[in-house]
Amino acid sequence: xxNDNFFQKVYKVAKQIPFGRVTSYGAIAKYLGAAKSAxxxxxxxxxxxxxxxxxxxxxVNRKGLLTGKQHFDGTNLMQQLLENEGIIVKENQIQNFEKxxxxxxxxxxxx
DNA sequence: ATTCTGACGTGGG
DNA sequence: CCCCACGCCAGAA
Numbered sequence: 096x097x098n099d100n101f102f103q104k105v106y107k108v109a110k111q112i113p114f115g116r117v118t119s120y121g122a123i124a125k126y127l128g129a130a131k132s133a134x135x136x137x138x139x140x141x142x143x144x145x146x147x148x149x150x151x152x153x154x155v156n157r158k159g160l161l162t163g164k165q166h167f168d169g170t171n172l173m174q175q176l177l178e179n180e181g182i183i184v185k186e187n188q189i190q191n192f193e194k195x196x197x198x199x200x201x202x203x204x205x206x
Numbered sequence: 207a208t209t210c211t212g213a214c215g216t217g218g219g
Numbered sequence: 220c221c222c223c224a225c226g227c228c229a230g231a232a
Contacts, residue, residue: 101229119214119215120213120214120215121214121215121216124214124215129227129228130215131214131215131216131226131227131228132214132227132228132229133214133215133227134212134213134214134215134227134228134229135214135227135228135229136213136214137212137213137214138212138213138228138229138230139213140213141212141213151213154213155213156213156214156215157214157215157216161213162213162214163213164213165213166213
């Protein structure tokens with residue numbers, strides 16, 4: 096498992112995001128022990144479009160803002176997917192972000 | 207090799 | 220909360 100690339104680890108965590116919950120790039124990065132490399136998490140998501148089915152729409156920045164929605168097929172596809180899970184999104188901003196936020200560092204076992 | 211950019215985060219004001 | 224500067228690291232030109 097330690098042999099997995101950073102990207103693979105990101106995908107692994109992303110897949111474990113519960114339905115109707117979201118997390119941030121930094122949270123994943125911190126869980127992977129690379130809190131300072133939150134940008135790489137986003138970069139991994141960028142590659143994920145061609146990889147396995149990653150719920151990238153459940154990953155937003157620390158403010159709960161859908162910063163990466165523009166990277167989806169449609170301009171509002173990301174919001175559509177989130178709302179489909181019961182998450183309220185307004186102006187690219189997740190409402191009740193604190194409630195739907197899912198912290199892997201807190202929920203997943205530390206490896 | 208060098209420079210810039212980017213789905214980010216933190217700290218200071 | 221906003222704005223600004225810096226750090227971080229992988230990839231593209």
